Amino acid sequence: MQMNALREEIATVLPEMIALRHHIHQHPELAFEEHATSDLVAERLTSWGYEVHRGLGGTGVVGRLRNGTGSKSIGIRADMDALPIVEATGLPYASQHAGKMHACGHDGHTATLLAAARHIAMTRRFNGTLNLIFQPAEEGAGGAKRMVDEGLFERFPCDAIFALHNSPAMPVGTLAFRSGAALASADSVVIQIQGKGGHAAMPHYACDPIVAGASIVMALQSIVARNVDPLASAVVTVGVFQAGVANNVIPPSARLELSVRALNREVRTLLRQRIHDIVAAQAQSLGVSAKVDYQDGYPVLVNTSEETAFAARVGTELLGSDKVQIDPPAVMGSEDFAFMLEHRPGCYLFLGNGDGEGSCMVHNPGYDFNDAAMETGAAYWALLAERYLS
Numbered sequence: 001m002q003m004n005a006l007r008e009e010i011a012t013v014l015p016e017m018i019a020l021r022h023h024i025h026q027h028p029e030l031a032f033e034e035h036a037t038s039d040l041v042a043e044r045l046t047s048w049g050y051e052v053h054r055g056l057g058g059t060g061v062v063g064r065l066r067n068g069t070g071s072k073s074i075g076i077r078a079d080m081d082a083l084p085i086v087e088a089t090g091l092p093y094a095s096q097h098a099g100k101m102h103a104c105g106h107d108g109h110t111a112t113l114l115a116a117a118r119h120i121a122m123t124r125r126f127n128g129t130l131n132l133i134f135q136p137a138e139e140g141a142g143g144a145k146r147m148v149d150e151g152l153f154e155r156f157p158c159d160a161i162f163a164l165h166n167s168p169a170m171p172v173g174t175l176a177f178r179s180g181a182a183l184a185s186a187d188s189v190v191i192q193i194q195g196k197g198g199h200a201a202m203p204h205y206a207c208d209p210i211v212a213g214a215s216i217v218m219a220l221q222s223i224v225a226r227n228v229d230p231l232a233s234a235v236v237t238v239g240v241f242q243a244g245v246a247n248n249v250i251p252p253s254a255r256l257e258l259s260v261r262a263l264n265r266e267v268r269t270l271l272r273q274r275i276h277d278i279v280a281a282q283a284q285s286l287g288v289s290a291k292v293d294y295q296d297g298y299p300v301l302v303n304t305s306e307e308t309a310f311a312a313r314v315g316t317e318l319l320g321s322d323k324v325q326i327d328p329p330a331v332m333g334s335e336d337f338a339f340m341l342e343h344r345p346g347c348y349l350f351l352g353n354g355d356g357e358g359s360c361m362v363h364n365p366g367y368d369f370n371d372a373a374m375e376t377g378a379a380y381w382a383l384l385a386e387r388y389l390s
């Protein structure tokens with residue numbers, strides 16, 4: 001198979017899939033509400049001859065296609081959810097749903113996998129079982145975990161699984177593969193500080209939760225600076241500090257919210273322990289009480305070495321080595337495909353979305369998946385499936 005021939009074949013399905021992407025972009029749906037998107041995915045897959053299974057994770061869709069007698073199986077995942085953001089792209093196909101937007105390019109992930117699905121169904125150059133997994137709720141609500149918990153891999157066995165994310169930091173027509181920990185775990189912490197309210201002029205009759213909160217914020221900085229191995233990676237960000245309503249009132253309580261991230265399990269455990277210890281000791285020394293609510297979020301995303309090396313070889317075959325990044329630095333963002341990778345070997349890779357003038361980061365109200373990236377993404381998925389199920 002010549003790569004130019006593959007790209008020419010893919011080009012024939014692109015206009016329809018780009019139009020489909022614009023349709024999905026115009027009709028964004030939030031986590032676990034992807035009803036219309038999921039209908040659309042299921043309807044297309046069915047019309048192309050896929051066995052379609054619905055209901056996993058609520059709005060999840062799995063499209064299965066078998067060919068030949070091979071026993072190998074592969075899973076490729078796309079996410080379908082949008083974000084609660086007011087779109088400001090000014091595009092003709094901008095969101096028609098107020099306050100909802102495809103600002104992370106999941107419309108592009110879904111359409112790109114559908115483009116590959118269409119192509120693979122037409123060419124059928126594979127031997128084995130292809131599972132296309134369209135998941136709900138990647139943005140924080142853990143749709144991948146729900147699909148796994150509801151029996152995804154028991155019902156649809158996969159020898160290896162793959163997923164991609166568009167990356168605005170990379171040129172179009174490029175791919176990046178990182179073996180090992182590629183994205184961070186992300187936990188959420190709420191710290192509720194209870195003091196005693198009073199008059200600003202008579203602090204000695206009160207117990208000030210703002211001073212205690214400020215002290216806790218500063219003490220938390222010592223975890224990354226003084227407790228974590230300097231060669232490891234960790235983030236403790238205080239993103240919320242709420243307290244008080246008037247300058248002459250000491251409020252009775254304060255609230256902090258944290259985002260806590262790590263690239264391995266040991267550091268993640270250390271962060272949790274130190275946050276509990278520091279908050280308790282600070283609260284005690286300042287005479288307030290403090291309650292820590294620590295919620296585990298997405299785990300560290302770990303790409304297995306064999307599958308990542310395979311995925312990168314396919315990328316190099318498609319694009320040439322100058323368009324493929326091997327082992328770029330890990331990112332402290334997170335991704336719920338990590339839950340799937342806890343159960344099956346595989347690789348989560350990055351697809352260049354264009355880093356030129358006017359480009360912005362995902363989750364920005366001006367963000368849009370780049371249609372020019374769909375050709376690379378779809379050709380890559382098609383070739384990956386062919387090579388894995390050869």
Ligand SMILES: [Zn+2]
Nearest residue numbers: 104139362363
């Ligand atoms: Zn996102």
Ligand SMILES: [Zn+2]
Nearest residue numbers: 104105106165
């Ligand atoms: Zn995303």
